[in-house]
Amino acid sequence: MSALPQTTQPNGVFDGPYYLSIAGKLVESKNSFDVINPATGKVLAEAPAATAEQLDAAIAAAKIAFKSWSALGYDGRQKYMNAYADALEAHRDELARLLTQEQGKPLRTMAEPEVDQSISWIRQIAERRILVEVVEETAEHIVELHHTPLGVIGAITPWNFPVLLALWKVAPALITGNTMVIKPSPFTPLSALRFGQIAQSILPPGVLSIVSGGNELGPQLTHHPDIAKISFTGSTETGKHVLRAAAGTVKRVTLELGGNDAAIILPDADYRSIIPQLFWGAVGNSGQWCVGIKRLYVHRSFHKEFVQAFIHYARQQKLGDGLDHEVTVGPVQNKMQFDKVKAFIDDIKANGQNIVLGGDVDENLPGYFIPVTVVDNPPESARIVQEEQFGPIVPIIAYDDVEDAIARANNSPFGLGGSVWGRDTAAAVAVANRLETGMVWVNEIHTQGVDIPFGGHKQSGLGTEHGFEGRLLFTNPKTVLIRK
Template identity: 80%
Template sequence: MSNLSRSIAPANLFEGPYYLSIAGELVETKDSFAVINPATGLVLANAPAATSEQLDQAVTAAKSAFKRWSLLSYDERQSYLNAYADALEVHRDELARLLTLEQGKPLKSGAEPEVDQSISWIRQIAARRIPVEILEDTDSHIVELHHTPLGVVGAITPWNFPVLLALWKVAPALLTDNTMVIKPSPFTPLTTLRFGQIAQSVFPPGVLSIVSGGNELGPQMTAHPDIAKISFTGSTETGKHVIRSAAGTVKRLTLEMGGNDAAIVLPDADWKAAIPQLFWGAIGNSGQWCVGIKRLYIHRSFHEEFVAAFVEYARQQKLGDGLDPDVTIGPMQNKMQFDKVRTFLDDIKANGQKIVLGGEVDEGRPGYFIPVTVVDNPPENSKIVQEEQFGPIVPIIVYDEVDDVIERANDSPFGLGGSVWGRDTRLAVAVANRLETGMVWVNEMHTQGVDIPFGGHKQSGVGTEGGHEGRLLFTNPKTLLIKK
């Protein structure tokens, strides 16, 4: 390893080079791989491809750093996290622009809010504490419940929110005494590598390391004997592989996986006022989010009016390069997802389903652009209803009875999120309580917070992120029994 720099000068536009972050050093690699700008289809930069030996070095450094890091007090770790948030804020504009370039999301409405929320998240997490709980205290005996750190945490992060979903893991892991090694998605490694470089000027060596590379690094992390926990965000199929691989060392796991979230608009809903929230709940980030609305159930009494108004709102949006300030919807992030979303369009057309907006891809346009597509009342057994599209296609499905729509919403192997909309809040909450999901919004969409637990049911996940419950999952409970 070579210590290339621990001092990172601010810049509005960072153009590389990119390095791994291991043991406080910026590390070069022999091989690299191309990162594509999804708005152009052209190579944006080359990212370092870590070897298995470099992964081992990162884990060894994290294990060594844990011995010292875990002895710090909460206040000391808080100071480090706040210093990191301050350092990221200096680079805020640079990170947001880089995020748009590699991920595709609009700069003003997508990338800048993601970076800002991430910085705020770190500061808010830094102020939290996990106190010792007194379970019993008598004249002769005391029982205390402590929450001790796990050790080295491995984070495997996705390409749809590469900054937010990584720093969501970093802050609670480090606050609770652990050290961390992150493997970003090979589709969006650049912002992670960059905030890893910035971290090396703040944290002690080895506390936070970044290793980028191909998909082969993931199984090496999940099977690594010195990694105590894997925190994974990604697809359900990949999550199943993580579970199998981690079983050999009985790792702790937190898995946030796929979803097929239903939004139910009740007969009494103020549906006209809700259309912007429902639209962005489905189409935000070009539909590339796990808790996006994947199925939109509308009562028959206003179905036709709703579809017309929804389409009219959609027509007001602009598809294009996220650096264009007028653009509100960016491209698919990668060619693989672009091709997958096109299979939904092909299936919709092959089965004669009614497309009321979009549906046609401009073959001559560079980049990975799919237009917003609205499908009117496809059958319940159709691909677009049963599977997670993870793209800007919205099926609007008619229902007549509330009991029936709840049953249809629950008839899925997924159970991540959902939403219910209606003027009668008591009724809407009653419907929400019957949905088999980890999170349900009532008359709002995608509200999150550091004290709000977030996790999936069924095949949408294991464990929880966020909230006190999520922070506890970065610890082991340890019961201390003391005779007085």
């Protein structure tokens, strides 16, 4: 056991060892598991596999820490959080490199911005406050609405943005007075373990614990009676299991789940100028993001020209190891997802759909590389249209009537995000307002911010992250009635 984080090596690279973070200490585990570099297919590091007892210990420490942490008040907690952001910034380069090695995303264009945004997010959230509201005052009494912290938050975080999506949860949970135990994805635990190690020298013991391990830890976290809320980001099917498990103790639950986001390119769009935005909206992070563009609906009047322009832009990109500064598209993160994406390609070919770019996976290459693949005008019934591919495959679908495009976009059990593109902003907004989504962009894509609420509709989620609304969900509304 150690009370201090391991230091960065002289060359600015951290290569372990990795520990669990429990009760302010760095804790070893008797078991470990391999973490694979998706660009090489080789073992990158060994991560500790927490026991059930160690997870219980982390939750118990968080419960104890909650009393003093919640009593600090916003200003006291802000000082700790700013110090934590400073410490993360001092380790920024190593965190970004580690993120590329375990997740696969290009260092310069994806990993470094992810770490930078995470640090900025902590600082911005630390400035936010939820104030006491006077909802009624008469000569006889006053009624106040307070928002008190819930207790111990259990966070289950995914492998596609393992730094950002974790710290997006940490910041609002901690500033509102809660403590947190994070279970990172077993595919990408290293960056979370590392930022947990850094936290132990900054935050009071038990305020933030990181406990890595297999999928068996998830149910233990969601069933645990001392967890007040589960904040989960991941697949819809796993989210359903989380919701059922949380019901036993009536936990608060926020679920950010899958999506099949549609982009509608209106007939008046200057489509050539927006090709880069649409490409990266679909293929950024190798297509592995919940709000990525999964379906492109393009008006038939310029559909052929659009497909050719999209292909031309795609051919300018380089597929490879994200540590190569010329690489813009990295590998798919893990073998499981690699096989799923290949299955989509096999289905497209088996059904005679028109692949106009990519589609050939060289399985002799090391790592999990899927080339950017473009499918021209598959039928609406195609699997690549109906399901979430979560990989670098882009179906570009022709439509004739905007009403039909809206109906197709909404014909999905998912409703996370969407986008609408056109010169007539008012007309584009009118279309956007008819999309059944939790978030929709007009003539931009993937803009996020600490004050911008983000959540899903239908089977894409439950509750809200970010914004004032998201911060409220880490609190309990408590009505205080005072006789004068």
